[in-house]
Structures are given as C-alpha cells and as structure tokens.
Amino acid sequence: MRYLWFLLLLLPLALFPFPYYLTLLNFFALSAMVALSLYVLTGLAGMTSFAQAALMGMGAYATALLTVKVGLSPWLGLGAGLLSALLLALLLGALTVRLKGHFLPLSTIAWQVALYILAGNLVGLTGGHTGLTDLPPIHLFGISLDTGFRYAFLTLFLLVLLVLALYNLRQSRIGRALLALRGDALAAASFGVDPAALRLKAFLLSGVIAGLAGFLYAHFLRFVNPTPFSLEASIKYLVMAVAGGVGSIPGVMLGAAFFTGLEDWLKDLLPLLLGRQGNYETIGYGLILALILILAPKGLWPMVERYLPSRDPGLPKAEPLPLKSPKGPRGEVVLGVQGLQKSFGGLMAVAGVSFDLRRGEILALIGPNGAGKTTLFNLITGTLVPDGGKVFLFGREVTGLPPHRVHLLGLGRTFQHPHLFPELTVLENAALGTFARTRAGFPQVLLGLHRREEERALATAYGALRRVGLESLALERAERLSVGQQRLLEIARLLASGAEVLLLDEPAAGLRAQEKRELASLLRSLAREGYTVLIVDHDMDLIMGLADRVVVMNYGEKIAEGTPKEVQRNPLVRAAYLGEEEVA
Template sequence: MNAIRLRFLLIAAAVLLMSQTPVPDLWITNLNYIGLFAIASLGVVLLTGVAGLTSFGQAAFVGLGAYASAYISSVQGISPWLGLFLGLAITASVALVLALLTLRMSGHYLPLATIAWALALYYTMSNMEFLGKYDGLLSIPPLSIGSLALTHERAYCLVIWTVALIAAAGVLRLLDSRPGRAIRALHGGSVMAEAMGVSTFGYKVKVFLIAALLASVSGWLFAHFQRAINPSPFSLGKGIEYLFMAVLGGVGSVWGAFTGATVIKLLEDQIQVWLPRFIGTGNYELPVLGAIVVLLLKHAPKGLWPYLEPWLPKLLAIGQRKRDWEAAAALPLRDKPQQGQTLLEVVEVRKVFGGLVAVNDVSFDIKAGEIVGLLGPNGAGKSTTFNLITGVASLSNGRVRLLGEEIGGLPSRLIARRGVSRTFQHVKMLPEMSVLENVALGGYLRSHAGILRSVAGLARDEERRLFREAERQLERVGLREQMHEPAGNLALGQARLMEIARALCADPVLLLLDEPAAGLRHQEKQSLGRVLRQLKGEGMSLLLVEHDMEFVMDLTDRIVVMEFGTKLMEGTPAEVQASPQVRAAYLGMEH
C-alpha cells in the first residue's frame, strides 16, 4: 500500500477511535482546535516554507471566512454551507487584491506589508456595526448534515479532521506535481524557474490564494464550532502564532503544520495551568510561550517534524518515486529548423550599468546545427551578453532575433517558450528535490496540468510522460543511476550535467551553456566534453560561453572572442588560436 495513503488511514483511524471512546472531553476539544489550527498552518507551510513568502496575515483570512459565514447564518438565516462558499469568495477576492499589491515586493518589505494589511483587516472587522464590532456575533447555528445538527464536540471532531486530512492530501498531491515543482522553485530558484518558462509571479499569486482559502475554511469551521465569534482570534498576534506553528513544526513539511499546531496548543494549555502557580496572575502566557518557542527552535532550527519522522515505523517511510513510466507515451517535440538556417541573430547589443558599458555593440549569429563559442577572460562581458540573449538582463540597445522573430527585451520565460534553453554559470537547482524532479522541471512547457487537475489526481498520465522524458535526458548525459538521489548530493561536475539534462528536457532549438566547465576537475571536464560532442553529433545548436580556451577548441565551429565588453574577433578555432590579439587578451602580451 502507498505509504502516504497508509499514514492518512492511520491518522484518520486514531482520530475516529479517540472521538468515539470515553476519553475526557478536554482531549476532544484540544483535538478540534489542533485540527482547526493545522488547516490554517498548512497555508503558512505552503506560502512561507515552500514558496518562501513570509506572511503574518493568515489569521485575518481565518477571520474573513468566519465572519462571512457567521453573519449570513446568524443574522440572515442562510445555510452555513452557503456561508462556506461566500467566505471563500470574499477571501479569494480580498486575497487577490492584496497579492497583486504586495507580492512584487521582496526582502523585508513583503512581511511588513502583510503586517500592515493584517492590521487593516482586523480593525475593519472590529469596527463594523453589522458585525457586532468588538463584541462580535452570537447565536451562530451549528453545522448540519441533512437533518443531523452537529451540536456535539465529538461529531465536530470527525468533520474538522476529515477536512484537515483532505487539505493535507491535496497539498501533498499539489507539491508532487508539475505546478508543485514550479511552486517549490519559488524559494531561491526564481531565476532558474523563469528560464524554464515558469511565471513565478503568477505562482506566487496562486500560492497566496490557496493559503488564504485554507485559512477561510478553518475560519468557517471555527465559527460554527464556537457558535460565537469576536475579532480577538483574528488579530496580528494570532497571525504570528500561526507562523510559529508552521516554523516550530517544520515549515517545509505538510506534517510540520500538524506537529506545530499540536505543540503550540498543548503548550498554551499547560502554561495557563502552571504559570499562575509560580508567578501569580497576569498576562504572561505569550512572553513565556515565545521564550519556549525560541529555545525549541535554537535546538531544532528546521522544526520538530524532521526529528519525529525517523521514529515512525519503517512501514510509514516514504520511499523513492515508483518507476511506472516505461510504457508512457513520449512528449511532443517542437519543429526544428533546417541545418544551416540562421537561428540566432545578435545585432549590436549593448548593456549599460549606470556609467559602465558592460557590453558594447556586440554582434554575431548562430546557424542551426552549429556550436558557437563565446570566449574571453574574466570580466569580458560574456555572461552579461548571455543574459541579454536569454532575457535575464534587459537590453540598453540592440536587437536579438530567433528564427527571424524579435526576442530582445522579452522576459526569460517567454524566450524559453520560443525554444531557447540555458544553464547557469553558478549551478541553480533545488537541492532537496531529486535529480529526476529537477530535470522534470525543465519539461514544464511541454506539459499542461494545472493546480486543480494535479490536486484531483487527474494529471498522472502526463506526469508519467514527463518523468519518462526526464529519465531519457539523464541517460543521455550519463546520470540515470543518480536520478533518485537528492540533487544537493551531486558533485559539481554531475550537477552541471544535470543542468544540461534539465535544459534538454525543454526540447530546445537552441541550448546556451554558461561556463559549464568552470570549477571542474580534469576528468569532469572530459565527461562534459563527451556529452557536448554527443549533442553536437545529434545536430544540437549551442552557444557555449567559456573562458577556458583549451576546453572549447575541439568542440566549436566558430568562436567569438570578447574583451572589456567589446567583440575582439570572430573566426574558426584555428584562427582564434593563431590570433596575437587573443593571446594578448588572455596573457597580457604586447602585439
């Protein structure tokens, strides 16, 4: 049986058993709150832990879901089930506006913006007359299923935990999918993801909406479980507490949300019991809780879940991905240009940083099936030129055309759609993902499954096709045996080959390699050279940026040499080797 499915069944069985056995009512109450907190914390895990977007506003979205359903069910007498959809609609609308306003911010500005709008939403809810201001709303009806009203906490326990486990299963399915890999690339891999064709801003908005909707569902359940609400549980302090839960449990793990919710809830209860015995009455619970959380994080910086997981039975351990794609159909291939056709034209491109001219009116072209080297000493402007071609840097002047179509100035994801794929001077990968998954990210544009299809499990055939292609490209570069290893375990030479496999997974018409031999040992350079010769023999068109002249001499058809941002010369490898200008540029010799 699938290990993840078994884990869900065991948790569900434990909750069912506890809710139907004569355990103290306090246990059931705590279990209910843990489930409610875990649903909201799941959104924080997805938003902050996976996508790298720190938010303090999760509690405000819980409040939107709670107040929307509480108002129409208690004041307007409408079914709480309609209240769920109203809450989701209001939350999605508010979250979309906030996402569009704030998610382009970076650094400390984004967390500050989430604090600002969390406070704004809290005080808005607190000052609306029809929502009862600070007193809130009372006499909220319970949820009902048919004619059965859920008036007992044990019945609510089953509903809350059913929703919590469905939410966890959905998030796990999402992360293990095409859009999930794109979401995981947002945290530290945005430049690489854009080069693979991913709209990183679009996925930030989507993750933000998912996190908000999870919070809204938690708020809906909370309102009808409590039967009365006021603004206090939706304050900035509670938003910080949700962040505490995710970080303490393990901010990068779905199960960390459940672990953190459990620990925080039980700590709060125990602090309230024990603290008055030592320091008397007073509002000291939050400072003490904060101090305990800090101490725990000092000794468990990645959260508690990574320490708990090894203690689970081996039966529950998640193994490597099942290799079930042998019979999958191949992904579609794009039309390739005829050999010798002009593929890329770089016309007088220029890049100015302030008063510094980094690239000064450089021009060259590449024919289909040709390997062109872009050489020069360190600081010659090679990588900047490379980034101008791929859209990572913006042109100050000049033009870049691919198969006659203007691509200069386009974002890198749109250039990738036209068939340009690349590697990076410094290897960019997702180290905790497997080598296979990293390479599969390169096939993002060759697949189409979105978030809803992935969560519903309707994209499995496409996933198999994608992993079949990823394995084929790994075999092409000699890394098939390492495909299930975490990418962070690879040596530098293997990591560069993995990057090439990822770029090839996009089925490019032009492959650009940015200093692929940099930092490699002699044997690693030989392995890389064999792969590039194989690609050359298969008719692949390449632009190879290098400063190692010896490495590229027997690989390239033509070489463009740069010095101080200008084009020094262009010719065959033999002509370049014989040029006194090139020798002077590399060795500082007079000529």
C-alpha cells in the same frame, strides 16, 4: 504515510467520553488547516505572511453575516467565506508577491492590523468587539453538527482531504516549481516558470485554506468577534508551522498539535506559577520556540523523521513525454544578436555586440574575465533588459521579454555557478526542466488528476539523466553531487526542457579530463541532431576542439569572429589573452 492520516478519523471515537478533549481536537484541526496554508505559502513558495488570521477572519465573518443577518444556509456561507478569503488573498497577493526580503512580511503585518481594527470598529456590521452571536449549526445529511463529537468528524475529514491534496501538490510540477521559486527565482524562470504568477496562485490557495478554517471556526463556536483573528493569532499560526517544520506536511501537523496542547497547558500552569491572570502564554510560546529553533533549526519533524523507515520511491517506468526534435534546415539563423548594449553606471559591460547563431552549430563565446560574456547571456535570455540593440529567436524579436517567455520559445540556459535545489533529488531537479512541457494546473494537481503526466515527466527527466551519465544518482539529493556532476545535472535539466537553442555558461568548470571529453562528445551529438549550442568556457583546449565558430569579447566589445584557427591567429585575440603588443 499519505493514507495513515485517515487514522485521525478514529480520534473522536477514542475521546467520546471526554467532551473537553473533543473541543481541543476540533481546535487542533482548525489550527492545522491554517498552519497548512502556511505550508503552501512559506514551506513551498518561501513567502512569509502574518495575515493568515485575517484571511481566516474573512471566511468567518462572511458566513456569520450571511447566516445571522440574512438568515441563509451555512453552506451558502461556506461559498461566501471562501470567496471573501480568495478576494482578500488576491488583493494582498497582487500588492505583495513582487516584494522581496523583509518588505513582504512587513506589508502583511500592516494589512493584518488594519483589518483587525476595521472589524472592531464596524459595530453596525460586525458587532465590533462584542461580535456576532447565535450562528446556526451546520447540518450534514440531516444531522445537526451541534456537539464537539459530531463536529470533529467534519473538521478531521476535511483536514485529511486537505493533507492528501497538499501531498499531491508537493509531488507535482507545481510543487517543484514553488520550491524552485523559494530557492532561486532566476533559475525557475529559466525553465518556464512565471515567478509572480505562480506566487500569486500560491497566495490564493493559501487564502482559500485559511478561509475554510474560518468558516469551520465560526460554526463550531457559533460566535465571531475580532480577537481570534488578530496579529497575535497570525503569529501563533506561524510559530506552529515553523516549530513543527514548515517545509513538510507532517511537520506542520506536529507543530499544530504540539502548540494547541501547549496553549491549553500554559493557560492553566502560568497563573499558578505567577500568581495572577493574564496572556502570559505568549511569552511561553516565544521561549519554547527559541529553544526548538536552537536545538532543531528545521523544526521538530526532522528530529522525528530520522527514526522512521525511509521509502524508496522507485524509478519512473512510464513512457517519456514526446521528443521535441529540432526542426528546420541546417544552417538557418535561429538566434540573431544585433548591436546589444548594456551599461552599469559608467561601465559599459556590453558594447554593440552582434552575431548570428545557426541551427546545428556550436558557437563559442570566449574572452578574458570581465569581458561581458555572462552579461551578454543575461541580455539574450531576458534576465537583463538591454540599453540598445535587438535579439531575435527563430525570426521573432524577443528583446526584453522575461526569461520564462523566452524559454517557452525554445531557448534554455545553464549558469556560471550551478543553480540547483539541494533539497530535491537529482531526478526532481532534472524534472524541473519539464515544467513548460506539462500542463496540469492547481485544480488537477490537488485532485490527483496529474499523476500520469507526472510519471511521464519523471521518465523524461530520467532519460535526460541517462544521457549525461547521472542515472545511477537519480534518487540521491542534489546536495551530495560534486561540482562537475552539478553541471551535468544542469545540462540534463536543459535537455528535459526540450529547448532547441542551448546556452551553456562554463559547463566544463569542475569536470575532470574524461568528463570533459564525454561532455564534448555529448554536445557534438546534440549538434548533429539539430540542436544549436552557444557555449562560454575558459578551457581553450575544449573550445578549440569543439566549436565550429568562435566569437571573442574583450571589455564588452566583440574583437574577433571566425573559425577556431582564424581566431587563434588574430593579433587582437592574442593581445587580449597574452598581453602582446598589437601589430600595427
């Protein structure tokens, strides 16, 4: 389907006898570009913005000012428009991407309204609500694009290129990471993603796309005023994306086509029904959107997609990424925990816990529910900042470093409850672990220069799935896995990441007896290869038969440390688990 989009370029020929519909076709292309900017921001990264029309306006006003007031070429206006939209996106993104919940969309509304008012009141610069007129037409290869027919070839060609670039983005390490951020930023950080930095880059890309649409809009109408860049316009573009299906490129395009045609139809129909003129189409938008979301909560495209033939992507056949074998003498301390403390209000969750983890060993961290084991994991991995104490990884202090930086140093973790992404396949979930081992950035990805690296990343992920016994499910969606299979998938993602120190939080929960034996065999094999494992689990048979040493916690304190047999004989441990009276 990726290359079927080039069929769009035939539409101007089909509509050549109908100038009005050529104009409508250009408006569709421009609306689709803004809607695609929301695909990046909302569909992939999970951020909602009501400022896309403002970003579009920056591109339009920048080229209008340069071409009308300075007399420069529209192509210089293109550069100025993209740069202006990029700078505004940088400002908005830097201030808003760290916001959560409803605060992010509310802040973009504030910026959108402020910029609209500013454009309307800077009469000397922008012409106020009267606007700037007589923008020059774009010339391409000596041809003036001064008709809807000629202009449609430019807008549709750029739209097709943008669609292909965003397909590349979705099928890449960055696309997977953005989807992971949308679903679970904590899990994304655990395999090397910097959430704030990646969200900001997505905001910048979204801004550049909207700025391009603004440039094209200005030179199509050859007139600019604030009205097309209002809050109402931003809402309209968001409605297009959501109604079509903001999570997919075809959905966004369908929404843009549907509402572009619908707007024109409503403008003609509603005055006839109501007997008066006015902007009643906004009410029509709302009612139709509500109906779509009731009947198709994920948008129109999933309803269409179910009737289309599915494509089997096939299994990766490339050479995996280079194996990162653990290096260093067996028995050296790779993780040192010294006096870690963490309290929540008056509750001391972790009270001065210390222990060392040595290369090639399996150390179990056990204790009753509420003992502080998961909190300790979060302190070690950087998810929580300790109130006191230090953490050393391979001799380097990592106390308080954010999770993505801790991971880059060779530490990976799983979670007490599986943190997976149900809309991704099992293979893609495992490939998330390769994020820190691959390097393709936005430019390479958008241009499709990442494909060899991507194939190797998928091959690495498939090898990790084979190691945990999930290779037969590689192309299934993760939502179809049982709880036990989800936990194995988390371990596969960890193996694909190349981490040397593995922190496993209850990996055996939900596994059947045979699966537990296979898990134990896998962990012993990894330990022999030089991997180091810190495991939390409540299955004492598994722990006592697997661990080299055991650390026991109770009420946030370490109460015992030693071999499994030593710990089993410890009266403090027996009291913690069985409630026996301590022996004086």
